[in-house]
Amino acid sequence: MEYLINLAILFGIYSMLALSLNMLIGMGGLVSLAQAAFYGIGAYATAIGMTSLGLGFFTTIILGIVVNAILAFVVGKILARFQGDYYAIVSAGLSIIVFSILQNWKSVTHGPLGIFGIGKPEIGSYTFYSNTAFLGLVMVFTVAFYMLYQWINKSSFGRVLKALREDEHLTHVMGYKTKQYKSVIFVLSAALSGIAGAFFASYIAFIDPSSFQLKEGIFLFTIIIVGGLSSAIGSVVGALILISLPEVLRFVGLPYETAAQLQQMIYGAMLLLMMIFKPQGLFGKYRM
Template sequence: MEYLINLAILFSIYSMLALSLNMVIGMSGLVSLAQAAFYGIGAYATAIGMTSLGLGFFTTILLGIVINVAIAFVVGKILARFQYDYYAIVSAGLSVIVFSILLNWKKVTNGALGIYGIGKPVVAGYAFYSNSAFLGLALLFTAAIFALYVWIDRSSFGRVLKALREDERLTHVMGYKTKYYKSVIFVLSAALSGIAGAFFASYIAFIDPTTFQLKEGIFLFTIIIVGGLSSAVGSIVGALILISLPEVLRFVGLPYEIAAQLQQIIYGALLVLMMIFKPQGFFGKFRM
């Protein structure tokens, strides 16, 4: 049971990330590969805040959000000038920059050695030490982000984002400041990724820069493609599949000499099959 709770916590964290990324890619059509960077900043804000500054978990969440908002505001302004694959390349650049900073700013981030001994959240004297309690808290935040996603999706703001996704020029001609909308959703998405980062750091209790590389951004991208673009439910389903599939494969009785390699091949093959039979993802409302 505890093992399943562990998976559920990871699923919850990746659901937060997928929902926040789907706001940018699915809802707005902006192919961002910067999510791992904001995820990492949130995680490091919590790790440094709790281990070096003695801050509480929730204070570090706020700290991560503030840092992410500030960075995303500046980067978002630059990114708003781009579309499609250009947007992807520039956002990937941010991911690379943040990874390099996390790796090399050793006085603050401890470099490649990472930070360990990160604490658990405490609310009014109650510490979320047990995995089930931590899961409850993580699910609460996931539900809140899910609700926020649905609310934006149904709002006039969300409708403009979708219009922007379908035809940015036309939306602009209709009188909407598209750059403003692009920046706002990018900043919001970055802030939400920071929350996921905080939960990840606190749960694993150790972080190092390798977790927050560009490949993690591509993994998150895969989650929302498999689950379905522009769908809150799709984000959740995508996270469920991509987090649980490798774990299910651990129980396939392959000879251990080749199990790891075969698991990777099966994992990849299943993703290929999913994309062949469901190119729009399971709940996709939009296809790139």
């Protein structure tokens, strides 16, 4: 049971990440691979804040949001000039830069040795020390993310984003400041990723740059592609599948000499089949 609770915590964290990324890609059509960078900044804000500055968990969440928002605002201004593939490439560049900073700014991030001993969230005198309590907190935030997604999706802001996704030029001609819309959703998505990062750091209690590489951004992208673009439920289901599938495969009675390799092959094959039969994702409302 305890194992499932841990799995559920990870599922919750990745659901938050997928929802924040789907706002950007699914709603806005802005293919960003920088999500892992903002996720990492949020995680490091919590790790450094809690272990070096003595801040509380929730204060470090705010710190992560602020740092991410500022960075995303600056980078968003640059990214707003790009569209389609170029947007993806430039965002991938940001991911690589952030990873490089995390890896090399050793006096602050401890480089590849990482930061350990990250504490659990506290409210007053209550510490979310048990995994069940931690899961409860993660789920509260996951539901809040879900509701925020749905609210934005139905709002006029969300409708403009979807129009922008379908035809940016036309949306601009209709009088909407498309660059501003792109910047706002980029900042919002980055800030939300930082929250997920904070939970990840507190849950794992140890972080190093390897968890926030470009490949993590591609993994998050895969989650929303499998679940379906522009769909809140798709983000959550995508996270459920991609997080739990490799864990489920641990229980398949494969011969131990080749189990690890076979598990990865099965995992890859299942994703491939899913894409063949459901190219728009399981709950996708929009196809790239």
